[in-house]
Structure formats: structure tokens, C-alpha cells
Amino acid sequence: MDVNEALAPAVTLKRIMFYIFFIFGCFLIFSSIVFSRQVTNLLKNLTSTLKSALDEISHKKNTINTINVELRRRLHDCEALSKQIRISEEYIKNIIDSISSGLIAIDKSLRITYCNDFVKNFTTEKKIQINANLYKSFSILKNKEIKKRIENTINNKGPFFIEKIPVTLDGHNTILSVAGFPIKSIDEIIGATLLINDITEQEKMYSQMADYEKLSALSQLALGAAHEINNPLLGITSFIELMLEEERDVEKKTKAKEVLDSAYRISETIRGLLNFARPTPPKFTKISLNKLISETISFLQHQPLFKKIKIEKNLSEAVPQITADVNQIRQVFINIFINAAQAMSNSGTLKIITNKVKFEDLIEIRVIDTGIGISENDLKKVFEPFFTTKKGEGTGLGLSISYSYIKNHSGAIKIQSKVTKGTEVIIHLPIRQEAKVQSEVIE
Structure with a gap:
């Protein structure tokens, strides 16, 4: 057997293997082409889908950004509005808190x-x-x-x-x-x-205004009455004084003296009326209240009315000089001290206390007696002209005139009292009277 024959099966097998590999290669190439096309188409589809998705995402992102911008704007507006509301609420609260109600x-x-x-x-x-x-x-x-x-x-x-x-x-x-x-x-x-x-103070003010109106009407009435009475009274007193000088009959002289004393009392009442109805404008000067009180007490304590009365003075050294009319304030003290002495029936204790009111430009004078006191009903009338609790004594003008003088000084006077317990008179006087002095100069 020659070599060709011996190798013939191998050659045949080689050919078969070649065809097999060739066919398999072609199949692989074909399959690869088909697969690659499918993959390419798939990738194209995915790319297209992804691009669409990205476009949609971009659009939504832009939409979200727009919404975010709008939200931020609205949030800023809300914050500004909220701040404005808080400011308005605070403003309204401050207004409500500032009202005196x-x-x-x-x-x-x-x-x-x-x-x-x-x-x-x-x-x-x-x-x-x-x-x-x-x-x-x-x-x-x-x-x-x-x-x-x-x-x-x-x-x-x-x-x-x-x-x-x-x-x-x-x-x-x-x-x-x-x-x-x-x-x-x-x-x-x-x-x-x-x-x-x-409205307590308001009601007090209305009450004071009513008192002022009543006092004003009474002043006009008193002024007219004083003038009508004073002129004929002057003639009467002059005639009686002349008669007393010439009369030799003792009995007639005694009677004439009684008539003259009565005429003098009427004259004194008329002077009180005139002082009440047409008070002299105050002449302001610097005065020491403590000194004025001491001088007034020294003058009065030698009077029979004060003989059995114990006088206690507590005059604060912190009280400065004040601007006042010395004659009017002296008359106020005389009226009040005499009233106190009469209320004690010539026996008791009279206390006079002066102080500077804390944190205010005011001086406080307190006059306290241990007398019979004043009833609540009478206490409402004490500053009314002609009102008196001493029946048959006095004119009832002392406190009315005192009230008028204190008001001339922009001061205040009030009376506290309990029956059988005594009475306290409280006076407040301003330290300075500059505004009032200026107004008088202008007039």
C-alpha cells in the first residue's frame, strides 16, 4: 500500500473537518452579524429611549426648577407677609396697650x-x-x-x-x-x-366744677349783697359812733354800744363776703412755710381760745421755701387753727405737720385736732359759703375763703373727719408758681 492510499482517510477526514469548520465559521459569522444587528438595534432603541428619558428628565428638571423658583418666591412672599402681619399685630397690640382703658x-x-x-x-x-x-x-x-x-x-x-x-x-x-x-x-x-x-377722678372733677359754678354764682350774689348792705351800714356805724361820743345817758350809751357791736359784726361778715366774692389777686413772694406757721401759732396761742390747747409742731427741715402770697396763706392757717380750737371746746391737742411730698414739687401741711369731728353729711358742705356747724357763731366763710386762697395757689385742700375722733385738714401747695406769675404779668 502506497503512501497516498494510506493517507487517503486522513485527507478525507481533513476535508470533512475543513468543511465542518468552514460551515461552522460561516454559521458563526452569520450568527454574529445577525446578533450584532439585533444588539445594534437594541442599543439604538435603548439609546433612543434613554435620550427620550433624558429629555423628559431634563424637561421635568426644568419644570421642577421653575416650581422651586416659584416656591422660593412664594416662600419669600409668605415670610414677608408673615413679618408684616407680626409687625401689624405688634403695632395693634402696642396701640391697645397704650390706651388708658x-x-x-x-x-x-x-x-x-x-x-x-x-x-x-x-x-x-x-x-x-x-x-x-x-x-x-x-x-x-x-x-x-x-x-x-x-x-x-x-x-x-x-x-x-x-x-x-x-x-x-x-x-x-x-x-x-x-x-x-x-x-x-x-x-x-x-x-x-x-x-x-x-372715672373716679373724672367724677371728682365734675363735682369740683359744679362746686366752682355754685361758688361763682354765690360770689356774684354775695358781691351784690355786700355792696347793697355796706353803704347804708357805713352811715349807721358813723351815726352810732357820733352818738356814743355825744350821749351822756349810760343806759342809752350801753344800748348804742350793743348796736354798734352788731354793726361791726355785720361789717366783718361783709368783708368776708367781699374777700370771698372778689379775692385780692395773690402777690407771690418767697416765703418759709415753717416760719409762717410758727409765727401764726405764736400769735394765736395767747388768745383765750387757745389757752388750754396743747400745740404740737412737727415741721420738717426738708421743706424748702415756696412761692406764695404770705397774707393769703397766713389767713388760711388762722382760719383752720381757729376752727380746730373751736372744735376742741378749748381743750385738746392740735398737731401741725409739714413735709415735702416725695417725687413731687409739693409741700404737704397736715393740721390734726382731737375735737368733736364732723359728720359725713356735714363734711360734704364744709367749703360752702355760710355753712357752719357752730350755730350762732361765725359767718361760715372761713373755709370757703381758705379754699379760694388755696386754689389761687394751684393747690389742694381736703378734710377727713370722724365724729368724736377729731378732724384732719390736708393742704398741698406747689413749691413754685412761675407759670401763674407769668400769666399775671402778661395780663
């Missing part, structure tokens, strides 16, 4: 929902609790009439106003005015706002 807001259960700072003047509570009961925090509102009006307002019966109602505040008699207004939410009453004012 107590303001309280309550709900329908009478629970406090708001109150301003001034309302603390109407309660003894150190701190007013929100949601606390109205009447527990403000006992002055427990007044039957006030409670009734508040309940009516909450029950949709409209606002109310109590012009003047007396209450007790921290142990003191106080006059209040109280107003109430319903608080509405849509068409429903949800509470009430209460406005409280202390």
Missing part, C-alpha cells in the same frame, strides 16, 4: 382670651392668666348689673354701656364705666370685648 376679650364661657396691660389696674392678681374665668380674675365685675349686661351681650342682645357704677377696688370706693361689645365670627357670637374705665 382696660380691655378684655372673653369667649362665651366667660374665659379670658386676651387683655391689655392697663387692665392690671382693675385686679389684685399679679398675673392675668389667659383662659382664666373672668370673674375670678376681675372681682370688680361681679357686680350684679355688670354681670347681667355681659351675659346679655354674649347672648346676642347687643352692646351695652354703663356710664357710672360704684365698686370696691382694693378696699377703695371706685367709680367705673363699663362698655361691652359682641365679637362675631361670620353670623355667630363667639364672645365679647369689655372696655373698663376708672
